[in-house]
Amino acid sequence: MNKFIEVTKPLSAKELKLQVLANYVYRKSPYWKSVLDAQNIDISDFGMEDLQKLPVLTKGVLQKNMNEMICAAPSEIIDYVCTSGTTSSPVHIPLTNNDLERLAYNEYQSILRTGATRDDIFQICTTLDKQFMAGMAYFMGLKKLGAGVIRVGIEPLETQWKTILSIRPSYLIAVPSFIVKLIDYAKENGIDYQNCSVKKIICIGENIRDLNFELNALGSKIRKQWNVQLFSTYASTEMATSFTECLEGKGGHLNSDLLIIECLDENNKHTAPGEVGELVVTTLDIEGLPLIRYKTGDLCILHTGLCECGDIGPRISPILGRTGQRLKYKGTTLYPSAIFDVINKFQLVQDSLLTIEKDEVANDIIKIHLAVNFGASVVKLKSAVKSVVRVLPEFYLYETLTPMRKKYKVDRKRKLVKVLDFR
Ligand SMILES: [Zn+2]
Known part of the structure; x- marks a missing residue:
């Protein structure tokens, strides 16, 4: 006689992480416990469909309920980072030791996409203090890679060039409009920048491409003057995860083991393919302040389908602006x-x-x-x-x-x- 055995499909790593997240926030955060209870969801079996039933989380709600949302005890917190506060008052985000490890892993994965190896030397030309997450994240990711790091930070142009010429970095990590100034300074001061050691630049904070992934005016301004390869990267402090272009330059790749993303319209419905929407994120593996369906406020287009680099995960277009803008x-x-x-x-x-x-x-x-x-x-x-x-x-x-x-x-x-x- 045949014996029927009920076979359940094994959960994917991402589904498993989502289930862990739901259980974790339910136990640790009074805010999330009340949100999940209100939906009558069986936490032990939390899945992707359940995620869609939860309300989206705005920055305003996050700021208001911050204390009830933090899942780690004060003694577990190592670092407090801060959002830029350019569109509203800054948010201070606590990170545990594992969160810092996750941040390092995220940046390591992102940097690998640009073809970097441990033989490369990176000059970080962005803020490393003032509770700024990115500078620290780059340093930790590069340490994980085993690459060399020059933490120049926001020193003047003269200092940037002195370091480039003496330590000979192969990469810069910088804001693109600052690169334009770096080129201008080199021209004015007779620095042979064309033949210097820098071959690649990771560009943060400003777009270098248009929606067709062609270089925009800013990207072209750099490329026309300097034979370097440009990589765009996008991240936010709240999600502690970055989207970085690969060598193909066809959108920022998602580190899919760290984040679940959605692209939503003004009515919080999923956008049709090719439509502009707001990037909404659910963080995986975060202990301090995990976020579920958090509205980043950043507008983009989601791209699916195989990238020529071989990655099958989604990619995001350049950010078109903030929802409020x-x-x-x-x-x-x-x-x-x-x-x-x-x-x-x-x-x-x-x-x-x-x-x-x-x-x-x-x-x-x-x-x-x-x-x-x-x-x-x-x-x-x-x-x-x-x-x-x-x-x-x-x-x-x-x-x-x-x-x-x-x-x-x-x-x-x-x-x-x-x-x-x-x-
Ligand atoms: Zn790719």
Whole structure:
């Protein structure tokens, strides 16, 4: 007689991690216990479908319920990182020792995608202190790889070049607009930058590609002047995970054993393929502050399908902007990144900031603040911008934007902040 045995499909590593996450937050966090109880979900069997039943988590809810969401005891916390606070007040995020290990593993995986080996030397040209996560994450990831690291941080251009010429790094990790300044400095000071040791640059904080993965104006500005390979990377402090391009340069790869991602529209429904949506993340393996369906506020397009590098996981497009920065003009939707793509094509622009306000009848008013060379004409720039935004924004010209950046305290990550939203 045949004996029927009930066979259950074994859980994938990701499903297992999700189940562990649900059980962990249920036991450790009063906030998540109440959310899960409200849904009447069987925690012992928590799966991908159950995840979809849970509400999305906004930054506001996170900030309000932070104390009830932290899962680790104070004695288990090693490091406190801080979000940039560019769009709202900063969030302090606690990391346990295992969280730091996870962060190192994440960056190690990301750096490997760029073809790095332990023979490479990396010069980190970003902030390493001020509770900034990325600088520390790079250092730990590179240590795991066994590569050399030069923690120059945000030292002046002269110091950056002195270190490049003496220690001969093969990689830089930097904000792309800073690379432009690095090139300008080399030209002005007779540094043979074309033949220096740097071959690859990991670009953080600003897009270097457009939605077709071609280099945008900023990326082209660097590549036209310097024969280096550029890699875009995107991350946020809350998710403690990065999306980095491989050698193919076709979107930021997900480290799929560390994060579950969704792309949601304004009604929190999954977007259709190719549609712009908000990146929503569920963190795996985090002990301090695990997040479930957290709305990053960053807009992108999700790409699925095999990458030429062989990775089958999803990739994300360049970030189009923040959800709050979606601009509506005469029925069309516009993102600030489209304006910067135009502005960056003009060599005369030294620095730029965009402010968004509402007028008395609730129309969006865009003001473009530009630091330009003395006496330069912006007529061509204005008409180029007009061809993109239809309604011409207001332009304000300055010699430098430093006082404005100081006033609004927006230079923490070295001119990373480009948009000030006062709506
Ligand atoms: Zn790839």
